[in-house]
Amino acid sequence: xxxxxxxxxxxxxxRDGVAKAVNGVNYGVEAGETLAVLxxxxxxxxxxxxxxxGILDMPPGRITGGEILxxxxxxxxxxxxxxxxxxxxxxxxxxxxxxSSLNPVLTVxxxxxxxxxxxxxxxxxxxxxxxxxxxxRVRIPAARERVRQYPHQFSGGMRQRIMIAMALALEPALxxxxxxxxxxxxxxxxxxxDLLAELQREYHMGLILITHDLGVVADVAxxxxxxxxxxxxxQAPVHDIYKAPAHPYTRGLLDSIPRLDQKGQELYAIKGLxxxxxxxxxxxxxxxxxxxxxxxxxxxxxxxxxxxxxxxSACHFSRECLNG
Amino acid sequence: MVEPIxxxxxxxxxxxxxxxxxxxxxxxxxxxxxxxxxxxNKGETLGIVGESGCGKSTVAKMLVNLERPTAGSIKYKGEDxxxxxxxxLKAVRRNIQMVFQDPYTSLNPRMTxxxxxxEPYDIHPEVAPKGDRRRKVRDLLDVVGLNPEYINRYPHQFSGGQRQRIGxxxxxxxxxxxxxxxxxxxALDVSVQAQVINLMDRLQxxxxxxxxxIAHDLSIVRHISDRVGVMYLGRMVEIGRxxxxxxxxxxxxxxALLSAVPVPDPEAREHRERIILTGDVPSPTNVPSGCRFxxxxxxxxxxxxxxxxxxxxPSRFGEASGPEAHDCACHFAEAVS
Numbered sequence: 001x002x003x004x005x006x007x008x009x010x011x012x013x014x015r016d017g018v019a020k021a022v023n024g025v026n027y028g029v030e031a032g033e034t035l036a037v038l039x040x041x042x043x044x045x046x047x048x049x050x051x052x053x054g055i056l057d058m059p060p061g062r063i064t065g066g067e068i069l070x071x072x073x074x075x076x077x078x079x080x081x082x083x084x085x086x087x088x089x090x091x092x093x094x095x096x097x098x099x100s101s102l103n104p105v106l107t108v109x110x111x112x113x114x115x116x117x118x119x120x121x122x123x124x125x126x127x128x129x130x131x132x133x134x135x136x137r138v139r140i141p142a143a144r145e146r147v148r149q150y151p152h153q154f155s156g157g158m159r160q161r162i163m164i165a166m167a168l169a170l171e172p173a174l175x176x177x178x179x180x181x182x183x184x185x186x187x188x189x190x191x192x193x194d195l196l197a198e199l200q201r202e203y204h205m206g207l208i209l210i211t212h213d214l215g216v217v218a219d220v221a222x223x224x225x226x227x228x229x230x231x232x233x234x235q236a237p238v239h240d241i242y243k244a245p246a247h248p249y250t251r252g253l254l255d256s257i258p259r260l261d262q263k264g265q266e267l268y269a270i271k272g273l274x275x276x277x278x279x280x281x282x283x284x285x286x287x288x289x290x291x292x293x294x295x296x297x298x299x300x301x302x303x304x305x306x307x308x309x310x311x312x313s314a315c316h317f318s319r320e321c322l323n324g
Numbered sequence: 325m326v327e328p329i330x331x332x333x334x335x336x337x338x339x340x341x342x343x344x345x346x347x348x349x350x351x352x353x354x355x356x357x358x359x360x361x362x363x364x365n366k367g368e369t370l371g372i373v374g375e376s377g378c379g380k381s382t383v384a385k386m387l388v389n390l391e392r393p394t395a396g397s398i399k400y401k402g403e404d405x406x407x408x409x410x411x412x413l414k415a416v417r418r419n420i421q422m423v424f425q426d427p428y429t430s431l432n433p434r435m436t437x438x439x440x441x442x443e444p445y446d447i448h449p450e451v452a453p454k455g456d457r458r459r460k461v462r463d464l465l466d467v468v469g470l471n472p473e474y475i476n477r478y479p480h481q482f483s484g485g486q487r488q489r490i491g492x493x494x495x496x497x498x499x500x501x502x503x504x505x506x507x508x509x510x511a512l513d514v515s516v517q518a519q520v521i522n523l524m525d526r527l528q529x530x531x532x533x534x535x536x537x538i539a540h541d542l543s544i545v546r547h548i549s550d551r552v553g554v555m556y557l558g559r560m561v562e563i564g565r566x567x568x569x570x571x572x573x574x575x576x577x578x579x580a581l582l583s584a585v586p587v588p589d590p591e592a593r594e595h596r597e598r599i600i601l602t603g604d605v606p607s608p609t610n611v612p613s614g615c616r617f618x619x620x621x622x623x624x625x626x627x628x629x630x631x632x633x634x635x636x637x638p639s640r641f642g643e644a645s646g647p648e649a650h651d652c653a654c655h656f657a658e659a660v661s
Binding site: 040041155156157158185186187188189190191193194212213214215216217218219221238239242252253254256257258262263266267268269270271273274 | 601
């Protein structure tokens with residue numbers, strides 16, 4: 001296993017109280033594999049990724065438990081100095097909003113080259129050549145000229161390519177992409193996702209794709225972890241989950257996608273709202289919104305039940321859910 | 325039976341680009357909307373899709389008179405509203421209301437929900453006498469599925485989905501006939517999107533509304549729309565009934581757009597044919613000659629650079645009345661097999 005997150009817990013201390021953003025997350029990624037982490041805003045999918053990358057704002061964030069094993073080492077036990085060597089070189093992150101992730105007053109060549117200067121001790125000239133090579137790699141036309149331009153001179157899709165180039169620069173073993181195409185238009189999204197998938201294959205990288213888009217997930221993922229209120233509620237190979245979800249929340253998400261044969265009918269909608277992280281309901285966090293909820297759901301937190309081959313579900317009634 | 329309520333023709337909005345501070349010489353224009361025609365019939369939902377920068381939001385703003393068109397006309401029940409002013413304009417505006425995309429910035433944080441939803445009555449006092457307003461606002465809250473007791477709360481006390489309900493209630497306050505909704509669900513979480521779509525569907529029947537529904541999410545537009553128009557770089561490239569557009573697209577751009585949408589079905593992954601467009605949308609300050617899509621189109625020929633294709637039923641479909649015979653602005657329109 002390239003990366004293994006074990007029972008990770010993260011909380012944020014705020015003026016109004018403690019928000020429990022991540023409450024015991026377990027997931028793993030192999031080299032060459034794509035794990036999609038699916039969830040709505042506030043589900044903890046990004047916070048988990050930030051903890052893995054070591055870019056969580058602490059304070060107010062605090063990791064209160066768990067392990068993050070990367071190539072066998074627990075990253076949480078590393079000193080900040082050692083952690084920095086891992087970050088960027090061995091694992092890299094692609095963010096949603098490329099415009100605010102790039103430095104507006106440096107040329108893209110400088111920003112790409114910086115990776116090589118800092119981590120590899122290259123000269124500025126060699127780093128510039130590397131930057132051009134990378135821009136070619138992510139298929140930015142006229143890379144030699146454009147390397148001198150600033151981020152605002154690129155379109156959204158091109159900027160996201162630069163982010164990908166930057167993440168790939170040092171050929172990391174793991175890439176975490178946090179909503180990499182959410183800000184892009186559909187036709188450009190397809191270009192960028194294709195590029196990412198191709199590069200992943202070529203470098204045999206592990207990829208954690210964080211998204212809320214069930215369509216994107218179906219297109220690229222090998223496995224899916226669905227998060228709700230800071231927990232993974234279901235984890236399964238991609239084909240299985242779309243065929244038959246083993247958690248009512250996953251089922252609700254899939255059912256609320258408008259389908260052709262439902263035209264003119266009411267869409268299925270999960271009732272209610274996601275919980276406040278400062279006040280997560282007792283028992284199963286999904287119980288107030290769940291159509292299958294029983295008394296036990298309101299009192300006992302469901303453990304992760306086996307729900308088939310390589311499948312787990314945090315639902316007391318995962319079997320019933322699986323069988324429709 | 326089919327009764328047009330809005331007729332848009334030759335709608336143009338250019339934003340001038342100027343140079344210099346004292347003598348503001350015009351050096352060009354952002355051609356945000358550049359000749360758009362469509363009709364909205366009574367009781368129907370017209371979906372408008374397109375990528376960012378295609379001009380769909382500018383069209384929306386012109387429909388509710390937040391922007392004045394550079395040219396063209398918008399007829400509401402036969403009357404050109406772009407020529408109106410003063411009292412006559414105010415009367416028309418009451419009947420065409422808007423729901424905005426971002427429920428976080430389109431509600432004044434310092435006003436209570438009651439004041440936000442009731443504000444339209446300040447402008448159109450004839451709709452509700454002063455003493456009756458609170459009751460009307462409570463009714464509206466109830467209609468959009470919010471507790472009427474929340475009337476004195478502030479926007480920050482609500483979630484995104486609830487705020488969008490407040491925005492919809494405000495849009496309904498004057499009992500308009502047309503609602504222009506610009507990306508009403510794109511800022512919402514998946515599980516909440518469906519709730520708001522269902523609400524809009526229900527309200528349409530209840531209040532006999534006509535919708536112009538602008539969005540970039542093609543599956544949601546399909547679900548809610550009777551007819552769909554596809555925009556590209558300031559022009560409508562294809563328009564027709566929902567099944568005509570989604571199942572029988574004839575414009576290459578529509579075909580590419582539909583094929584690029586990720587399908588939530590991993591089984592379809594292998595045997596899906598996708599058209600991946602190269603490059604980006606050109607800048608609206610520097611629009612290609614002829615057909616605007618030709619710089620990204622795989623069918624483009626010399627003719628496309630010389631001659632802008634009109635939006636009409638392509639002649640090649642002749643007298644055929646099949647689903648591919650609908651308005652499409654392409655010289656080489658072709659049905660997909």
